[in-house]
Amino acid sequence: MSQYKHTVNYYETDKMGIVHHSNYIRWMEEARVDFLNKIGWGFDKLESLGMVSPVTAVECKYKLPTRFPEEVFIDAHVEEFRGVRLKLKYIMKNSEGQVVCEAASEHCFLDANGRVIKMERDYPELFKLLQPEE
Amino acid sequence: MSQYKHTVNYYETDKMGIVHHSNYIRWMEEARVDFLNKIGWGFDKLESLGMVSPVTAVECKYKLPTRFPEEVFIDAHVEEFRGVRLKLKYIMKNSEGQVVCEAASEHCFLDANGRVIKMERDYPELFKLLQPEE
Amino acid sequence: MSQYKHTVNYYETDKMGIVHHSNYIRWMEEARVDFLNKIGWGFDKLESLGMVSPVTAVECKYKLPTRFPEEVFIDAHVEEFRGVRLKLKYIMKNSEGQVVCEAASEHCFLDANGRVIKMERDYPELFKLLQPEE
Amino acid sequence: MSQYKHTVNYYETDKMGIVHHSNYIRWMEEARVDFLNKIGWGFDKLESLGMVSPVTAVECKYKLPTRFPEEVFIDAHVEEFRGVRLKLKYIMKNSEGQVVCEAASEHCFLDANGRVIKMERDYPELFKLLQPEE
Numbered sequence: 001m002s003q004y005k006h007t008v009n010y011y012e013t014d015k016m017g018i019v020h021h022s023n024y025i026r027w028m029e030e031a032r033v034d035f036l037n038k039i040g041w042g043f044d045k046l047e048s049l050g051m052v053s054p055v056t057a058v059e060c061k062y063k064l065p066t067r068f069p070e071e072v073f074i075d076a077h078v079e080e081f082r083g084v085r086l087k088l089k090y091i092m093k094n095s096e097g098q099v100v101c102e103a104a105s106e107h108c109f110l111d112a113n114g115r116v117i118k119m120e121r122d123y124p125e126l127f128k129l130l131q132p133e134e
Numbered sequence: 135m136s137q138y139k140h141t142v143n144y145y146e147t148d149k150m151g152i153v154h155h156s157n158y159i160r161w162m163e164e165a166r167v168d169f170l171n172k173i174g175w176g177f178d179k180l181e182s183l184g185m186v187s188p189v190t191a192v193e194c195k196y197k198l199p200t201r202f203p204e205e206v207f208i209d210a211h212v213e214e215f216r217g218v219r220l221k222l223k224y225i226m227k228n229s230e231g232q233v234v235c236e237a238a239s240e241h242c243f244l245d246a247n248g249r250v251i252k253m254e255r256d257y258p259e260l261f262k263l264l265q266p267e268e
Numbered sequence: 269m270s271q272y273k274h275t276v277n278y279y280e281t282d283k284m285g286i287v288h289h290s291n292y293i294r295w296m297e298e299a300r301v302d303f304l305n306k307i308g309w310g311f312d313k314l315e316s317l318g319m320v321s322p323v324t325a326v327e328c329k330y331k332l333p334t335r336f337p338e339e340v341f342i343d344a345h346v347e348e349f350r351g352v353r354l355k356l357k358y359i360m361k362n363s364e365g366q367v368v369c370e371a372a373s374e375h376c377f378l379d380a381n382g383r384v385i386k387m388e389r390d391y392p393e394l395f396k397l398l399q400p401e402e
Numbered sequence: 403m404s405q406y407k408h409t410v411n412y413y414e415t416d417k418m419g420i421v422h423h424s425n426y427i428r429w430m431e432e433a434r435v436d437f438l439n440k441i442g443w444g445f446d447k448l449e450s451l452g453m454v455s456p457v458t459a460v461e462c463k464y465k466l467p468t469r470f471p472e473e474v475f476i477d478a479h480v481e482e483f484r485g486v487r488l489k490l491k492y493i494m495k496n497s498e499g500q501v502v503c504e505a506a507s508e509h510c511f512l513d514a515n516g517r518v519i520k521m522e523r524d525y526p527e528l529f530k531l532l533q534p535e536e
Contacts, residue, residue: 010435010445011290011428013283015336020279021189022163025156026413033412033471043412044471055155059193068283069435069446144301144311145294145424147417149470154413160279167278167337177278178337202417203301203312289457290427297424323423327461 002038004031004074008066018065024101025058028090031074032105035088039129049123050112056085057106064100071095081130083120084108136172138165138208142200152199158235159192162224165208166239169222173263183257184246190219191240198234205229215264217254218242270306272299272342276334286333292369293326296358299342300373303356307397317391318380324353325374332368339363349398351388352376404440406433406476410468420467426503427460430492433476434507437490441531451525452514458487459508466502473497483532485522486510 006027014020036042046053066072073093080087085106092101109117119127140161148154170176180187200206207227214221219240226235243251253261274295282288304310314321334340341361348355353374360369377385387395408429416422438444448455468474475495482489487508494503511519521529 009428010431011282011288014279015281015283015285016186016188017283021192022156022159022279025159026411029156029413030411042471052150054150054152054199055196057193057195058155059191061191062189065188069444143294144297145416145422148413149415149417149419151417156413160277163278176337203310284454284456289460290424290431293424293427320418322418322420322467323464325461325463326423327459329459330457333456 002031002035002076004034004076006030006072006074008068008070008072010068013068016065018067021060021062024060024062024092024103027072027074027092028058028060028076028088028103028105031076031090032088035076041126041129046109051109051117053086053107053109055105056108058103059105060101060103062101064094064098066094066100072100078130078132079104080132081119081127083118083127084116086130136165136169136210138168138210140164140206140208142202142204142206144202147202150199152201155194155196158194158196158226158237161206161208161226162192162194162210162222162237162239165210165224166222169210175260175263180243185243185251187220187241187243189239190242192237193239194235194237196235198228198232200228200234206234212264212266213238214266215253215261217252217261218250220264270299270303270344272302272344274298274340274342276336276338276340278336281336284333286335289328289330292328292330292360292371295340295342295360296326296328296344296356296371296373299344299358300356303344309394309397314377319377319385321354321375321377323373324376326371327373328369328371330369332362332366334362334368340368346398346400347372348400349387349395351386351395352384354398404433404437404478406436406478408432408474408476410470410472410474412470415470418467420469423462423464426462426464426494426505429474429476429494430460430462430478430490430505430507433478433492434490437478443528443531448511453511453519455488455509455511457507458510460505461507462503462505464503466496466500468496468502474502480532480534481506482534483521483529485520485529486518488532 008019012019012023075091077089079089085108088105090103094100111117142153146153146157209225211223213223219242222239224237228234245251276287280287280291301311343359345357347357353376356373358371362368379385410421414421414425477493479491481491487510490507492505496502513519
């Protein structure tokens with residue numbers, strides 16, 4: 001499991017005085033980028049191999065509001081990956097340890113021609129790294 | 135059912151050349167604002183009554199990419215509302231009629247003191263307007 | 269002179285209850301896209317000719333706040349274009365006719381190899397259309 | 403002078419493959435927040451004293467593109483403050499030390515009633531801290 005810290009920006013707030021809900025989707029991306037860097041397969045490496053990894057689904061359950069300028073701690077981990085569809089989970093907590101958001105995203109991996117990559121065959125090392133922890 | 139049109143902005147694209155997935159969450163809000171206006175209960179009316187309506191959950195399934203400067207047509211409708219939790223569904227189509235995204239959001243309604251509003255009792259007209267169509 | 273209308277989105281507000289200042293930069297782009305469409309040289313046409321037109325400078329003077337869900341009317345016009353650097357001006361007004369923002373942007377035009385395009389020689393029609401009105 | 407580091411996010415890129423120019427305005431805010439924290443007068447302190455500090459003008463000159471996932475180093479400093487209008491300058495550099503953007507912003511300080519604060523009289527400590535370095 002990988003932990004990423006995001007500090008809320010003023011421009012992420014809305015007129016309710018709290019963070020606008022759309023920003024959590026962006027924080028998931030930040031945490032995902034961080035997670036891939038930590039396992040040694042950053043976006044730049046994926047792209048240098050001609051891979052793109054579009055988002056096919058997202059979901060967020062908002063539990064508590066967050067406010068400028070607090071810190072949000074995001075745990076990202078693989079929930080499931082059998083080789084085609086990568087399912088990631090995100091638990092976001094505030095500095096008091098309260099869960100503020102539970103989220104998930106799904107991704108596929110495409111090669112330069114837009115074809116789905118067979119990860120276990122073509123990139124066995126990455127396939128293994130993307131297996132969910134017990 | 136209410137239809138809203140969003141024209142993709144250049145600043146909504148990302149380096150994949152397509153619309154960044156976070157923007158669909160914002161388009162859902164645009165369509166929701168439009169829907170509430172059309173039933174005569176715009177955000178400004180809600181706020182003048184001391185109501186706020188935070189988003190408690192969102193989900194998006196991305197079916198096809200969208201690109202600058204295409205038009206996206208969003209149908210928003212109530213899926214379920216028994217008085218506390220409003221569930222909205224969104225079907226987004228491109229100009230060829232293809233579904234590009236299927237989405238949903240959930241909302242509650244709070245009064246000025248942060249208490250959950252009992253919609254059927256306190257705002258029976260709005261309660262009725264928010265019933266799903268047969 | 270070209271007029272473009274932007275309706276303020278909820279997600280463009282910040283915790284001061286007004287539109288966050290960064291959004292005006294995006295509205296300038298919306299008005300610019302609209303202006304180029306109206307003179308028949310939309311971004312898609314420019315890109316199909318292998319042209320890109322990066323922003324080299326922007327400035328905004330904020331006169332009055334704007335709020336959700338008001339409408340903002342943006343007049344965009346060419347201030348100067350001698351063939352290399354395009355200078356655009358933007359006057360943004362609210363529905364009462366008050367100026368809310370005065371802005372400017374500068375652009376160059378590059379070909380597919382990143383070289384500055386000599387507009388008067390290579391695209392005389394566009395060069396002429398981009399001359400400031402008397 | 404205060405230095406702030408921003409790591410470019412994927413969602414900040416556009417279809418040209420580089421960071422969209424509107425994001426630099428947001429990075430200026432991040433660097434400003436960081437600067438005010440470092441001098442001990444963070445936004446939260448200003449707000450707890452009933453002060454707001456709206457942006458009255460911004461400008462950016464874009465020198466070189468930036469790309470995901472590079473780091474951008476932002477030096478923020480006071481250019482001028484005689485008590486009413488605060489002028490800040492920002493120099494943004496990439497990791498090779500090249501200037502990618504030169505920017506400026508102007509701000510005023512308002513009290514809870516929307517009146518301009520006389521900083522030298524009412525907050526002499528902050529007034530002094532906001533004097534430009536020699």
